[in-house]
Amino acid sequence: MAKKSKTAFVCNECGADYTKWAGQCNACGAWNSLSEVRLGPAHTDSRAANFTDAQAGYAGAAGQGKVQKLSEIDLSELPRIPTNASELDRVLGGGLVPGSVVLIGGHPGAGKSTVLLQTLCHLSQKLPALYVTGEESLQQVAMRAKRLGLPADHLQMLSETNVEQICLTAGEVKPKVMVVDSIQVMHMAEVQSAPGSVAQVRESAAYLTRFAKQTGTALILVGHVTKDGTLAGPKVLEHIIDCSIMLEGSHDSRFRTLRAHKNRFGAVNELGVFAMTEQGLKEVSNPSAIFLQRADEIAAGSVVTSVWEGTRPLLVELQALVDDSSLGNPRRVAVGLDQNRLNMLLAVLHRHGGVLVGDQDVFINVVGGVKVMETSADLTLLMAVVSSFRNRTLDRDLMIFGEVGLAGEIRPVPSGQERLREAAKHGFRKAIVPAANRLKTDIEGMQVIPVKSLSEALNALDMA
Template sequence: MAKNKTAYVCNECGSDYSKWQGQCSDCGTWNSLTEVKLGPTPSNRGEKFSGYAGNAGADTDVQTLAQIDLQALPRFSSGAGEFDRVLGGGLVPGSVVLIGGNPGAGKSTLLLQTMCYLAGTMEALYCTGEESLQQVAMRAQRLNLPTDKLKTLSETSVEALVATAQKLKPKVMVVDSIQVMHMADIQSAPGSVSQVRESAAYLTRFAKQTGTVLMLVGHVTKDGSLAGPKVLEHMIDCSILLDGGHDSRFRTLRGNKNRFGAVNELGVFAMTEQGLREVSNPSAIFLQRADEISAGSVVMVVWEGTRPLLVEIQALVDDSHVGNPRRVAVGLDQNRLSMLLAVLHRHGGVLIGDQDVFVNVVGGVKVMETSADLALLLAVVSSFRDRPLGYDLMVFGEVGLSGEIRPVPSGQERLREAAKHGFKRAIVPAGNAPREPVEGIKIVAVKTLQEALAAIE
């Protein structure tokens, strides 16, 4: 009897090895190699999926870029403007979208709403491997969604799913989730590196060759990253993360990768009894401030994808009762907070080395850009001196290590967004000062951190 061949696959990066070793030489992770039994090479791995009108992979002739007809792949709306924004303008035929998020964030709810909307105008298939069809139907009934057009399937076998899809010929298909799918010729459990990689590759090839929009649901690990091999994120066209705590009714949809649009786009939804409802003006949501502003609170303008977003940043500075003062940042980079506090001491003359510093971005928004530097420092100084900055003040700007205030992109659009929401004063970098005054707002342009501190005296 022939002996079964085995390989050892890294759970972090998906690298293969012929024998076990303690550390993966590619990604450096320890104890991440698992044994995988290798079956015979299947004969259907390279099969062609055909029978569709407008087959995206049928034409194999070599063409120049000018000869390619872009009108053959028109986008179509998902039914939610915020979802379309993150996708780059809508769904593209033949694209593969991976949606991740914590349990209970609303991934299945968002996709079920989208599929029920699309089923009214095109063939749609919703495949679930984690829930029964009765559970899906109960959710759709609870959300008052139309249930007479969407076709559903409970299946965990990739081969059976693709065979059913070839008969139905859907234009859009959902697989919930990729971690429970398996292939018969892979001798490992569902959710393993090999199963996730091969299942995703098989489904992606099916979507590309048939022009089907494929949306995959992915699990996340404890640190919030997508579970499975890293090659999974390279296969797909768009990677989206749905985030939101259980104590908040708002959900943020952020694009981490998008081959058909801009990355770092942000969509905001509100979780209601009728499912996820899009928030067209998220700045109004995150600016629900108290009537009297206390010290340590200031509004900043961050740029999310293609639009400005007004959010409130809060700082609390208090005497430390331990030898090593705490530095806590929620929604911001903690290492950048420590660096900015050093700049504040060196170039601003404010010593808070013996103080605990807590910084929070209200609303659960994660600020990824450096335009929040100046607002963060002014909030810290306001809390340290116990002096409110004012209800109508808006701040943005990047702070350099030498104390200079550096300009940030899209300064004009940020100022217009602030003026639209009623802000009367703005402290901005000198490089972002507009040539013509913005109606309704007084602009204070600063070049150094000392000038910014003097502006709030």
């Protein structure tokens, strides 16, 4: 007599398990996030459960239960695997770490499969690499590689969606780097649910992660995103992996940005920039030069700022448009910036700057599709708004950065010296910065104006 399958309810947001359905998850507080999953029998296939240790003595292998004192742990860092793409290495923290699991996500057509195929084709020239495709046929991948002119004589390919079979094949091939495209189509025979469900994604990712840790294989998983741009699948998926990166970029732009949201082996919020060409994704070594391709005649409301992305400064152009509103409730639109922070800064501008734009529509845009996540663009945003409101053009060689407080004070930002040097390298000769970020050593040809309050900044531009 067949045994009745057991069921459980798993939260899509945090991964918490429940024996019965509830409207709200008690662990994270999310509503309508519990999904029913069927629990399969315990795993008994010893061939798939015990992987071959491809790299004997791998320092990060799971299952080493020896107790050690913290002071006795070997601090020698594992040798990283360079990917032959400096922008990707920058985001990863210097390259792939053996035994690490990287999850890369992005919208359809962003270039996830393209950049990984390029990377593995070049890596396969120096070490064994395996590309597992579950969404495309081998012929489709081969056609893309031929179109991009990639070296395809050493890369090993596998078309499979069964996770156990993938790990058994990889145990025989013993690759140093393996890509699984994508985790949403993978499945395990023991889990009685459809591929892409919460249970399948969670168990497949855990199984592949265990294989990577025990064999020292650098594993890269491709993940889908939801309509709001977040990674699809249970939230526990982001806790399993070591590094989570997102490939972003609009369909009407040829530039793609690669940003790390979680990285156990490097800096978070590191940014890599790529350009989509006929030969695939090409890395952009100097992104500031691309984002600063301004018009010959600068219009009112255009200002350049310097944002800090990971370990380097990035110069971007911020544009503002202030116009009379025909609505009872004027619009506030921010593209590339936080909408709530825009509303707050406009209130500070009125209270401490004496500029009222409450009856005006205010539109803010960061040129190039870059998303500014830090507060160093506060002063730049307000100066752009005043420039558009007064219809006065600012100097082409002017750069502004600084955080604005609720009391109208200009607060310092980190790495101010590096931001100024980056601006001077691109031809900027004048900068308005917080007083605490004034230069310790003069930069030739750069005039730095330190300000302590919003009113001082407006006076420096003669727009009070």
